[in-house]
Amino acid sequence: MDNFFEEGEKQLGRYTVVLLNQSKSGRWMPSVMQLDAIVTNYRMLLRPHRKKYRPAWLPAKFIVSTELTRRGNWHCIAMKVRTNHVLYISLSTGKLDDLHDDLHAMRVPPPKYAFDDSVAKQDIERLITFFGRKPLTDTSQTEPEQETPS
Numbered sequence: 001m002d003n004f005f006e007e008g009e010k011q012l013g014r015y016t017v018v019l020l021n022q023s024k025s026g027r028w029m030p031s032v033m034q035l036d037a038i039v040t041n042y043r044m045l046l047r048p049h050r051k052k053y054r055p056a057w058l059p060a061k062f063i064v065s066t067e068l069t070r071r072g073n074w075h076c077i078a079m080k081v082r083t084n085h086v087l088y089i090s091l092s093t094g095k096l097d098d099l100h101d102d103l104h105a106m107r108v109p110p111p112k113y114a115f116d117d118s119v120a121k122q123d124i125e126r127l128i129t130f131f132g133r134k135p136l137t138d139t140s141q142t143e144p145e146q147e148t149p150s
Contacts, residue, residue, distance in 0.1 A: 004045065004055065004057075005040065006042065008041075009040045009041060009042050009043075010040060010041050011038060011039070011040050012039045012040060012041060012102040012105055012106070013038075013039045013098060013099065013102040014036070014037070014038050014039075015036075015037045015038075015039075015091055015094050015098075015099050016034050016035070016036065016037070016049060016091070016092040016094070017034070017035050017037045017046075017089050017090065017091055017092060017099070018030035018031050018033075018034055018035065018089075018090050018091075018092055019031045019035070019087055019088060019089060019090075020071050020072075020074055020076055020088035020089075020090055022071070027072060028071040028072030028073070028074055028088070029072075030074070030090060033048050033049070034048070034049040034092055035047060035048060035049055036048070036049045037089075037099070039099070039102040039103060039105075039106065040106070041105065041106060041107060042059065042060055042106060042107065043057050043058055043059040043060060043106065044057070044058045044063070044103065044106070045057055045058075046058065058081065060106040060107055061082075062081055062082045063079060063080070063081055063082075063103065063106070064080040064081060064082055065078075065079075065080045066078070066079050066080075066100060066103045066104065068096065068097070068100055069088075071088050074088075074090050075090065075096055076088045076089055076090040076096070077089045077090075077096065077099060077100055077103070079103070
């Protein structure tokens with residue numbers, strides 16, 4: 001994985017994550033496919049955990065905000081990206097606070113290491129298309145989430 005890093009880029013953390021999807025009935029569920037997530041000081045890499053696919057890189061400047069939240073019974077991070085989508089990220093293993101802290105530690109790299117915006121946008125679109133546009137579109141911000149009694 002080190003061959004993906006740019007000069008001056010350092011790994012802050014590595015996690016196994018799942019993206020949460022909302023079913024047609026409104027129930028939040030984890031995606032079947034786990035993702036390997038590597039957070040560096042400049043960007044976040046996401047790729048399927050057990051398959052060989054080109055990773056999707058999300059540079060720090062493409063991440064608008066992150067927030068610890070809950071969807072249904074799942075604790076997660078709501079990550080809003082510049083394409084106006086929200087990725088709801090939950091951990092398979094590890095502490096969600098650690099991932100959240102690593103995401104906040106990311107910085108935009110110096111200009112000589114600027115990432116190609118078109119590639120980053122294509123990676124985000126590829127990731128969203130892979131998981132389906134609707135589940136990752138931020139529809140929950142307009143209406144408060146209704147918790148169902150357990």
